[in-house]
Amino acid sequence: MQVKICGITTIKTAQAAVDAGADFIGFVFAASKRRVSKQQARAIAEIIPPKVKKVGVFVNETTEVIEEIAEHVGLDYVQLHGDETPELVESLKIPVIKAFQITSKGDLTKLDHYKCDYFLLDSPAGKYRGGNGEVFDWSLTRKLPALNGKLILAGGLHADNVSEAIAEVSPEAVDVSSGVETDGSKDEAKIYAFIQAAKSTREEG
Structure with a gap:
């Protein structure tokens, strides 16, 4: 089981996540209390080993800004958490994680229109897109074989x-x-506790 720790804002926390076994480190470049500048993210990214993938989170940003920040920071993935179109996703030169807020089974039909590396299923938006600490009805995800190997929860x-x-x-x-x-x-x-709990689950199963 892979684990992404998102909203990293300091070198100390990034190092702790890496040491605990994180597979992805997320930087937020959209409106959020966890927002970082591209300069901050680059400084943190320099201590992250290549095996841990760096992800930049964007909301309704332009292709030019996304790619400029991705290059500056050295991102491995961009996570799009807004109303980005399938065309924008396909236009990007960097691997994409497309996030979707799930409130009903109907929301899952949107996934059919996107070609991306991962689909991230999240709770409905609160003040900000993502990071609101609310769960959604996990049973809605049943019978999604097309997402096998590409689903992030x-x-x-x-x-x-x-x-x-x-x-x-x-x-x-x-x-x-x-x-x-x-x-x-x-x-x-x-x-540490979260990563241990997540990774031990797959081992037990």
Whole structure:
């Protein structure tokens, strides 16, 4: 089971996530309390080993800005969390994770229109797109064989429910941000606990 720790804002937290076994580190370049500049992200990215993939999160950004930041930081993936069109996704030169807010079974039909490397299923948007700490109805994801190997599950995950989520949805990876925070800041102990819980689930199964 692969794990993405999103909303990283410091070198110290990034190093803790890497040491704990994270597979993806996420930087937010959209409106968020976890937003970082491309300069901050680049400084953090320099300590991340190549085996850990760097992801930039964008919301309704232009192709030019996405690609410029991706090159500056050295991103491996861009995660699009807004209303980006299938055409924009296909125009990008960098691998794409497209996020979708899931409120009903009908929301899943949108996935058919996109060609991307991963589909990220998240809870409905709150103040910001993503990182709101709410779960959605995981049973809606049943019978999604076309996503086999390309599904990332997000939305309200934490160390105490990630095993259940993995058992229900069978994602390729799980994504967490607020679920590994204490008082709005990343908590290294929670990061470690979450990664251990997620990775032990697949081993048991």
